Amino acid sequence: MRAAIIHGAHDVRVAERPDPTVREPTDAVIRTVATCVCGSDLWRYRGLAPVPEPKPIGHEYVGVVEEIGDAVNTLKPGDFVVGGFLHSDNRCPVCRKGMQSACPHGGGFDGCQAERIRIPNADGTLIATPGRPDADLVPSLLALSDVMGTGWHAAVSADVRPGSSVVVVGDGAVGLCGVLASAQLGATTIIAMSRHADRQAVATEFGATHVVPERGEDGLARVRELTEGIGADAVLECVGTEEARLDAVEYTRPGGMIGVVGLPHGDLPTDRLFWSNKGIRGGPAPVRAYLPHLIDLVWARQIDPGRVFDLTLPLSEVAEAYRAMDERRAIKVLLQP
């Protein structure tokens, strides 16, 4: 089969690899219907994370089950499935608390930008859709694999609820999905911090009530104007830089909550959080916990997170997909195997 391999900075190529096979009785092998490039893949692409040797890459996917292990009970060949970027047994005490991303029997997998993928813990990781989706639903189902699940987690972690005021820091695919999640969870003021016209448009379509292009003191002043002068109930930090995190603290009202899904860089200003009673929560999204509800919403065409894909390319053009995202010509690129 063909698969994307990262060789080093700015060097991703498609190559032939052996087809994956069922190794454990809990495995499934799926034929990929769509996959995509993640902002977090760019860390290695940009040389900001090491690539000691050529390695398959990608962790987002939807596909059709081709083969299952003897212990897989909830899936059968031919099922169209969605799964998160981490596998989990979905049965242990941690999973039962809804924190599948910390499942001690789970983990990550790379190599999903490929024609086929082996999924461990298939019963605890994949969910079959009610039937074969219409083609126009595929991007939105694919978005659930990471960015929409992660945006949802940011909103849940920030305790977004009906009537909340929300600021979303970061206008990448995850931040935009955070806007969509906040709207679904009933927020009534949703402020998207965005300077890019294309992303502002998606944010508005997803439910942003205000778009703030300013940064620094001006951005803070605009946020305060929109939140009775005190800051937002909930702030979604969807970037991961120290600057974004400190901005998020500023945008939060006393007693408010910051939901973090961007990878942590830099220490937290503990004292500042404490004296103003600002809380912080978040981490890798337990996508599996949110999938049933999110699949229902997509299936009923109530949400359309697939709007974050503004470029579609064949898998053979994966190098161009990375370039387009690296150069910010695309928000997110869908790959067709």
Added chain:
Amino acid sequence: MRAAIIHGAHDVRVAERPDPTVREPTDAVIRTVATCVCGSDLWRYRGLAPVPEPKPIGHEYVGVVEEIGDAVNTLKPGDFVVGGFLHSDNRCPVCRKGMQSACPHGGGFDGCQAERIRIPNADGTLIATPGRPDADLVPSLLALSDVMGTGWHAAVSADVRPGSSVVVVGDGAVGLCGVLASAQLGATTIIAMSRHADRQAVATEFGATHVVPERGEDGLARVRELTEGIGADAVLECVGTEEARLDAVEYTRPGGMIGVVGLPHGDLPTDRLFWSNKGIRGGPAPVRAYLPHLIDLVWARQIDPGRVFDLTLPLSEVAEAYRAMDERRAIKVLLQP
């Protein structure tokens, strides 16, 4: 009137001071019925915080209104009142969010270990009880002024709810009140980390289902045994040392929440919190937000937080009160003016 004055480390004395008077139209002056010594007062008493000049001390009180300013509407002379350790206008956007401890028009006051106190923002700070309380209710009403309000805030910040498993770090008066708050909020497993028999007894009376005297690896092993091997849903950090805070992180399950009310010392392990999705929230308690409910519970004799007072002394013996708490001969000392 007589008032406690701190002169420096290990030097608190009663002295004569002028009676306080109404200065602002929003002030009230109360005659103190009971006051007490707080663990946070010991920072200065132990020489761990500076005392540049002799200063009145104390921030917990219940009393009877003697005089009100022209703009005070909800109180009248003769009312028995309870108030928190910070004043607030209880009307601004921050207060309306329930975060009165961050009211931009409020602040702290010292000097409550005295026969009379001037309370600014009286309408937004004090609440009159339904009538003159029976003498046995006075200690419990006094406890609401800080320690019970703060323990309640730790539990609320840690998102304690029906069915939660909770660990309480710290067996001082605030920690013990955190146990009581957790029980009231419906937690079904409440683990008090305590090595002192007298405090263990109060913890059990307040609703602790388990008492763990062990620390370090052994303490963590015991907590895990009691929480399906994964740690608690909610951990209340009621100490404020770096060690206590790191212990709290360990005791928390993936996706769980740490409620902090101990003053922050040391930075947070940001990465560790993120990768296990542990959240942290808390700070100075908005006692005013919780007072109406807590007064109801005390008035109905459903809770008895006054149990944390295990020594009662006249105000004239304030020096002995500080010594008893400093030497851990008493959990908390009530002073009778």
